[in-house]
Each structure stands twice: as structure tokens, then as C-alpha cells.
Amino acid sequence: MQGLLRLSKGIDAFTEFVGNVTIWLVPLVVAVGVWNVTNRYVGRAIGQTLGSNFYIEAQWYIFSVIFLLGAAYTLKHGEHVRVDVFYGNMSPIAKARVDLFGTLFFLIPFCALLIYFAWPYVMQSWGFLPNGRRVPWEVSPDPGGLPRAPLKTFILISPALLIIQGVSEVIKNLAVLTGHLEPKALADEQNPDLQEV
Template sequence: MKRALLRIEKSLGLLTGLSGVLSGLGMVLMILLVFGNMAARYLFGTGAVWLQELELYLLAFTVMTGFAYAMRHDDHVRIDVFSNFLNRTGKLWLDTFTMLVVAIPISVLILHYAWPYMAVSYARGEGSPNAGGMPWLFLPKAMILVGFALVLTEALRQALAGGRRLIFHYRRPRRNQEPAREA
């Protein structure tokens, strides 16, 4: 059972690691596209609306795939009002509790409400309101689903890791205690 949970934890970690790579690639593409659009506009006096809107599509991709990666490396915004007063074990309890009570339920809730939002956009064939703009307006809306599915994945991974660490913490003998000897 322990090995299976560790394997699940590692698999979820690989998925969120991949999301970081994809987010980085999206950022590089977005930087190149913004530079290309700027050069086309100011050097050549030309440009395309759909290329400018593609920047927004790439921004949605980059941000939504980067959330889980930021969570994984603890680079997200958090309020440390409570955790500053806690020791290492208390912080571990707080992080695990936060994943179970806040991150996982909110991710599930957002996935529940984002699905019809994206599905309606797809069914209607929504496109850009601008002339010459991008079609498939459902794609940035679908990134909400992808992003929060990745956040859910990382929250599950952190909850499993936190539970494993807590079990390990309470099972090991204390430093200044001798293990119980059998007589």
C-alpha cells in the first residue's frame, strides 16, 4: 500500500513537472510572438489582429499550466500569518490541512463550473468579436479546466506527501529516547 501511494505521488509529481516545462515553453513562444508583433507593427507598419489575440491565448496557456508548478516549488502567494508561529511539524500539518480543505475542494468546484462555461463556448462556435480575430474562443476557457486539473493534481500530491511525512514523523523514535527493549 505504501509503495503504491508513493508511486502515485511520484506520477502526480511528474505531471506537475511537465506542466512547468510546458509553461516555460509557452512563455518563450509568447515572448517571441510579442517581439515579432512589435517588430511587424513598428518596423514594417503591418500586423494582424489574430496574432495579437494569439498572445492572449498563449498567456492563458502559460499562466494556467504554471499554477501547479508554482505550487510544487512553493513559489505561490501565501499568507504566512499562521505558519510563522508554527514549528516544522505544525507547518506540515497546516500545509496538509490546507491541501485537503482548501485547494482540493476549490479546484473541484472550479472544474465543476468551468466545464459548462467552456462547453457552451465550444457548442456555439464562439470566436473573437474583432474582425480578423482568432476563432475557437473555447481554447482559453478550456485552459481554466487544464489549469485547475493540474492544481488538483498537485494538491493531491502534496496531501499524499504531507500525510506520508506526518506518518513517518510520528512513527520514528525520538532522538533522546531509547527504543523499547523486549525482556
């Protein structure tokens, strides 16, 4: 179990890194949003079109990347949406059982299915047609729009990161259930230092 807990710590460190990089996209999306609004109002005031579809699409592309890359980080920190009617009052051991079950039977299979069904969609966006033909990348139909293929790739990256973090969560929950990890350490897993028993 000690080796698995080390693997879990490595996964957690990787997820933390991805999350910390993603956090820096937030000021960028805000700046692009401010730019878009400023250009719209200043453009109206002077009778010119100052904005473009490039900046509008860039804003929602960056927001999408923040959402998709932040999912595993959110899971690591236990900040995803829960219906706490029963879960909030459970003991740490019962919470570990519920989390283990949910991760093994819902999170990981759902993410695997998402990757499976999104793969052809993303490959087609990159210009790889099912019949083997190559075509240009998918690009926004709007004038000055951005290529969509790089953004659609995050539809595969996000569930892959969730599966990886899900493996870490499975390890930690198993460690709690087998007595190799204090339940408090799992609850504090939002802290990077796991207290091994």
C-alpha cells in the first residue's frame, strides 16, 4: 500500500500543477472579456467596429479550457458538487466507501465512455475522417474565428485527467478503509501531506 500511496501523491502533485497552471488562465479570460466589452462600447461611441470574432471566441475558448482542465483539480480538493443530504453526516469510513464506489462505478466508467465516444468527433475536428481521408482542421465558420480542433482536444484531455485523479482517489479511499491512511488525512487531502499510518 505504501507504493500505491506514493503513486497517489505523485498523481496529486501532477493534478495540483495542472490546476495551478490553469488558475493563471483566469486573469487572461477576464482581460480578454474586458477588452471585448471596452472595444464594443468605444466602437459604438466612435462609430467604428473595434472588436472581432477572434477575441470573442478566444474568451470562450479560454473559459472552456479553464473548466475542462480544472475538473481534476476540483476533484482532488473535494470541491465538486455533491448532494450532501446524507453524505455530510456520514462517518469518514462511510464517506470513503461512498467515494470509492462512486469513483469506481460512476466517475471512471463515465470518463472512459466520454473518451471513447468523443475520440472520433475530436479526430474529425483535426481533419481525420472515418473513411481515412484527410481534410483541413475544423475552423470557426465566423470571419476571423479560431480553429476549433485544439479546443476540442480538451474534450479528451479533461476526462483523462479525471481518470488519473480518480485512480488517486481510489488509492486513498482504499488506504482509509484498510487502515493505512487516517480518515482525517483523507478529509484534509485538500492538504498535500497525507498522514500514513
